[in-house]
Amino acid sequence: MRETCPARSKMEKAWGRSAALGLLLLLLPAGCATPSPRARVLEEFQPGSLTNLAAYRTDTNLEIRIPFPGKDALAHASWPRVESAAPDYQRLFAVLTFDKEERAARKSTITKTNRLPIRTAQEWRQLVQNIFAGLAPTQPEHGVLFLIQNQEIIVFRDQAGKLGVAPLQRKPPELVVDRTFEDADFSRAALRLLEESMANLDPNQRQFLFVTGGDPAFVFIDLKQRLVVFLSYPGDPESQELPGVFAVRALNSLLVRSLILTAIKNPVTLVARGLWHLGTSGAAAISPGPENPGGPPAPLAGGAGMDLPAWEQELDGLVSARRYPGRVDFFIDGEQFFPAFLQSVEGAARSVDAQVFIFDNDDYAVKVADVLKARSSSVKVRVLMDDMGSLFGGGARPSPAAPGFQRPAAMENYLTADSKVRVRASANPWLTLDHRKCFIIDGRQAYVGGMNIGREYRYDWHDLMAGLTGPVVGRLEKDYQQAWAHAGPLGDFAYAWVSLFQHPAARKDALVNGIEVRPLRTATGKVEIYRAQLEAIHRARSYIYIENAYFDDDNIVGALIQARRRGVDVRVILAAQNDSGIMQTSGQIIGNELLENGARVYVYPGMTHVKAAIYDGWACLGSANFTKMSLYVGQELDIAFSDPATVQRLRQELFEADFQRARELTAPVPMDWTDSFVKYFADQL
Numbered sequence: 001m002r003e004t005c006p007a008r009s010k011m012e013k014a015w016g017r018s019a020a021l022g023l024l025l026l027l028l029p030a031g032c033a034t035p036s037p038r039a040r041v042l043e044e045f046q047p048g049s050l051t052n053l054a055a056y057r058t059d060t061n062l063e064i065r066i067p068f069p070g071k072d073a074l075a076h077a078s079w080p081r082v083e084s085a086a087p088d089y090q091r092l093f094a095v096l097t098f099d100k101e102e103r104a105a106r107k108s109t110i111t112k113t114n115r116l117p118i119r120t121a122q123e124w125r126q127l128v129q130n131i132f133a134g135l136a137p138t139q140p141e142h143g144v145l146f147l148i149q150n151q152e153i154i155v156f157r158d159q160a161g162k163l164g165v166a167p168l169q170r171k172p173p174e175l176v177v178d179r180t181f182e183d184a185d186f187s188r189a190a191l192r193l194l195e196e197s198m199a200n201l202d203p204n205q206r207q208f209l210f211v212t213g214g215d216p217a218f219v220f221i222d223l224k225q226r227l228v229v230f231l232s233y234p235g236d237p238e239s240q241e242l243p244g245v246f247a248v249r250a251l252n253s254l255l256v257r258s259l260i261l262t263a264i265k266n267p268v269t270l271v272a273r274g275l276w277h278l279g280t281s282g283a284a285a286i287s288p289g290p291e292n293p294g295g296p297p298a299p300l301a302g303g304a305g306m307d308l309p310a311w312e313q314e315l316d317g318l319v320s321a322r323r324y325p326g327r328v329d330f331f332i333d334g335e336q337f338f339p340a341f342l343q344s345v346e347g348a349a350r351s352v353d354a355q356v357f358i359f360d361n362d363d364y365a366v367k368v369a370d371v372l373k374a375r376s377s378s379v380k381v382r383v384l385m386d387d388m389g390s391l392f393g394g395g396a397r398p399s400p401a402a403p404g405f406q407r408p409a410a411m412e413n414y415l416t417a418d419s420k421v422r423v424r425a426s427a428n429p430w431l432t433l434d435h436r437k438c439f440i441i442d443g444r445q446a447y448v449g450g451m452n453i454g455r456e457y458r459y460d461w462h463d464l465m466a467g468l469t470g471p472v473v474g475r476l477e478k479d480y481q482q483a484w485a486h487a488g489p490l491g492d493f494a495y496a497w498v499s500l501f502q503h504p505a506a507r508k509d510a511l512v513n514g515i516e517v518r519p520l521r522t523a524t525g526k527v528e529i530y531r532a533q534l535e536a537i538h539r540a541r542s543y544i545y546i547e548n549a550y551f552d553d554d555n556i557v558g559a560l561i562q563a564r565r566r567g568v569d570v571r572v573i574l575a576a577q578n579d580s581g582i583m584q585t586s587g588q589i590i591g592n593e594l595l596e597n598g599a600r601v602y603v604y605p606g607m608t609h610v611k612a613a614i615y616d617g618w619a620c621l622g623s624a625n626f627t628k629m630s631l632y633v634g635q636e637l638d639i640a641f642s643d644p645a646t647v648q649r650l651r652q653e654l655f656e657a658d659f660q661r662a663r664e665l666t667a668p669v670p671m672d673w674t675d676s677f678v679k680y681f682a683d684q685l
Contacts, residue, residue, distance in 0.1 A: 055116040055209045055218075058109045062220060062231070064096070064209075065110075073098060074106065077231050092229045096217070116220075117205055121213035133163055137178050143171075145180040152339060168339045170346065195223060249410070253387050258428040265491030269524070270429045273633075276524045277430045280632040297598030301567030305542035305616025308642045312516070312618075315640075318535060319520065319528040326472030326517040328639070328646050330653055331465040334458035337451055340467070342371055344441045351380040353440040353480050357433065357623070358393030359385045360454030361407045361414070368453050369411065373419035380422075383415055384484055386434045387425035393452070424487040426635075432524075434483070434635040437465075437623050438476055446473045448622055448637055450611045462608040464654060466621060466639060470511040475519055478503065479637070515643035522624060522636035529624045529638050530631035534559055536615035540568050545655045546613040547573040547604075550625035552586045561597045570599040573658055575608045583627075592668040602662035611638075612654060618642045619650050 054065040064075045075096040136144060136155045143156025145168065152168035156175050166172065202208075210219045218231040262270050312323070331337035345352050352375060359365060372381050390411060408414035415421045426434040439447040449465035451457040468476070481502060485494035520528040530553075537544060537559040544563055551557075551574060564570040574591055578584035591601045612621035622638030624630040641647070 053118050053211065055118055056110045056114040057116050057207065057209075057220070058114050061109055062094075062209075062229075063106060063109045064218070076106075077229075079229055090225075090227050092227070093216075094229055094231050096231055096233055116207055116209045117202065119208050119210045121211050124210040124212050124219065127210070132165075135181070136163060141172075141174055142176050142178050145177050147180060147335070168342075170343075249391060253391050253428070254431075257387060257425070258431075262427045262429045262491075265489060265493075266427070266429070266486070268492045269486070272524050273432050274430050277432060277633055280628060297564050298567040300569050301541060302569075303542060306539045306618075308617055311536075311539060312518075312642060314535075315518065315532060319518075319532055320526070321518050321520050321528050323516040323518045324470070324472035324475050325511055325514045326468050326470035327511060327514050328517060328641060328643075329467040330650060331447070331449075331467060332654060333462060333464075334451065337447070337449075337463075337465045338368075338458050341439060341447060341465075342368070344439075344445060344447075345371055345375055348375060348379045348441050350442045351382075351440075353382050353384075353438075353477070353484075354453075355384040355434075355436055355438045355480060355483060356452045357386045357389040357435045357437060358452035358454060359383065359390045359411045359415075360393055360452065361409075361411050362455040363405045364455040364458045365411065365453050366405075366408065366414070369415050373415065373421055376420040381420065382484060383421060383423045384480070384487060385411070385423070385425055386428070388428040388431075389433060389435070389452075390425070393454070424484060426483070426487045432633055432635075433629060435623050435625075435630060436483075436635055436637040438480060438637055440473065440477055440480055443477050444473055445469050446476050448476070448639055450609050450623055456607075457609070460607065462604060462606065462610060462658075464610045464612055464621060468517065468639070470514050470517075472517045472519065472639075476637075479519070479521075483635075515641055515646055518640045520620065520622070520638040520640055522631060522634060527632055529620070529622075529636055532640060533613060533615070533620055536613075536618055536620070537563050540615045541566075542616050543569040543571070544613070544615050545571050545573075545651070546626075547608060547610045547655065547658060548613075548626050549575040549578055549587070549608055549610075550583045550627050550630070551590050552583065552627045553631055556626050556631075557590055557593060560594060560599060564594075564598045570594070571602065571655075571659070572599060573602045573604050573608065573610075573655075573662055576603045576605050576663075577607050588669045591665060595665055595668055601665045602659060603665060604658060604662045608658070610654065610658075612650070614647060614651055614655065617644060617647050619647045621650070 052067050056063045060079050060081055062077045064077075066073045066075055075098055077094040077096045079092045079094045132155050137157060138161075140157045140159050140161050143154045143164075146153045146155065154166050154168055154171045154175065154177065156164050156166070156172070158164050171177075206223045208221050210221070211217070212219060216230040216232040220229040220231060221227070259270070316322070331340055352372065354372070359369075372383065375381055412423045412425060415423050428434075437447075437449060437451055446468040447465050448468065450463045451465050457463055481498050482495055485498040486492070488494050490497075520532055522529050534555060537556070540563055544560065546560075551572070560570050560572070572591070572594055574587045575584070578587060591603075595601045610621075611624055613619070618640065619642070620638050620640040622636065624636040624638050630636050
């Protein structure tokens with residue numbers, strides 16, 4: 001379910017009863033009632049006000065008789081058979097249909113003995129309130145965090161001990177969070193309270209059907225089977241993307257926008273990227289791959305690493321990127337990043353600039369979009385997304401969502417509808433991508449790293465973002481202004497104007513505990529991320545830690561093998577379940593090569609989307625993968641730094657923690673001869 005609650009400028013100390021109930025319902029799939037598109041037959045149906053519903057249940061089938069003027073309607077739902085008397089409640093989802101069924105089939109269900117007791121929406125709200133009141137702490141100014149059904153809600157007691165509710169990004173600063181409940185934790189903790197509350201309704205009944213007044217419209221509970229079924233109405237077919245529309249949009253992105261329109265407004269870019277892409281593709285095609293020197297690797301050298309001050313000075317000449325003062329904080333996984341980001345958006349005073357490779361169209365991406373739309377009424381909000389990345393990211397691999405959620409066909413249109421959000425999409429001439437992820441708030445705070453906007457980044461994948469403050473944000477703001485101009489109607493001409501004549505205002509904010517931060521780029525003719533990291537591998541004397549899911553560059557692999565040969569402790573973390581089958585195979589081949597040459601290879605459970613490395617105390621992290629597209633061709637943004645305290649935090653919070661979570665390989669992964677063809681294809685990506 002997608003739920004959007006209105007943005008507020010300030011957090012109230014205590015919420016009224018009606019507001020509290022509305023937000024409490026956010027925590028369950030049948031929560032906070034925002035009508036979703038429905039079939040036309042339901043337009044005059046008001047489920048929360050019904051008093052003469054009738055419902056019948058047999059096994060895995062449910063029939064609901066819904067009153068309509070002149071003639072009643074029959075809604076049908078069914079669900080898979082479940083294990084009887086399961087140890088935990090089993091939650092299922094079903095969609096009500098109004099299809100005509102055989103009279104005999106309905107007659108066997110609609111009998112007096114199969115009739116269910118119907119409970120009202122008010123009783124449902126009271127039930128939910130009882131559950132959450134029972135889970136909330138009793139101590140004033142303490143609360144619990146619920147991460148349930150795509151919602152992040154704090155349930156707490158205020159100074160007077162009254163129950164209060166708030167979205168996580170609006171948590172009162174004085175509040176102490178005692179515990180976090182996820183889906184499984186919540187189910188176990190709520191089970192006892194649920195059964196007690198249901199018994200109070202009617203101790204002789206073991207089955208109930210609740211009208212919720214929202215979406216899902218009904219909740220069926222069977223205490224004996226320990227089963228909860230959330231029942232939603234079908235979506236409006238007119239709101240769904242028609243077959244073939246996605247193909248037309250893809251053709252428009254790849255041909256019209258990326259080539260024809262680019263030739264008009266970005267002629268220099270079209271030629272330059274084409275030539276650069278051709279040159280790098282040719283080089284990758286003839287690359288012999290890493291050499292295996294054979295023989296046992298040298299013992300680990302240990303001891304001091306490279307001279308970091310000397311290394312930073314050498315980098316000043318090796319790449320054009322300079323160093324800027326700044327402060328760096330780390331946000332590991334969506335659980336840390338997105339609440340902080342949304343809180344920054346809520347607190348913005350002047351502007352919010354977002355740049356992503358993928359702005360998905362799933363339920364969590366829509367939630368973020370709604371926050372941006374709400375803020376656009378008072379601050380300037382701009383969103384820059386990669387055209388092909390967002391199109392295929394949302395259209396090709398849809399993630400699960402709660403029943404009743406309707407995916408926007410195009411996030412560009414959704415963001416701008418009924419709002420002042422400005423959106424531009426970066427074109428993809430010659431299939432080049434803008435893979436950067438950068439969020440800038442008021443020109444004073446920034447987030448960079450690997451996370452796009454979507455459900456998997458919030459809930460499913462392991463990932464990393466860095467929060468930045470200080471003068472380094474001005475450099476990122478300049479890059480954003482250039483990218484925004486380049487994606488606009490004047491293209492190359494606007495880009496040149498911004499580059500030559502527009503400069504962000506100098507920031508004079510006091511910087512506490514600042515360090516030197518160096519933004520690194522990959523762009524047409526600019527391979528700073530590749531050159532810096534390859535040279536760092538050559539210079540490393542003590543250790544190299546790398547975590548990256550997309551690992552395919554032969555030069556990097558060869559340099560890592562040579563580093564291990566001279567006694568460097570080389571450790572690489574790969575994903576156990578890569579979202580790309582090609583990169584999964586390529587990563588396994590490279591993992592085998594590194595393992596056979598003495599490196600330590602770890603497999604992180606599930607999907608890690610982290611792109612980070614430490615070379616003897618010099619750290620580099622951001623959006624870039626270890627692939628040809630990221631290191632040579634596309635648009636990427638990393639940051640690098642060598643401050644000992646900051647690097648040590650990254651080492652402890654990310655790498656040492658992930659070494660513990662991951663499984664270390666002790667033998668090569670079995671491969672067959674066909675995998676070498678997959679690896680060759682991956683080399684071109």
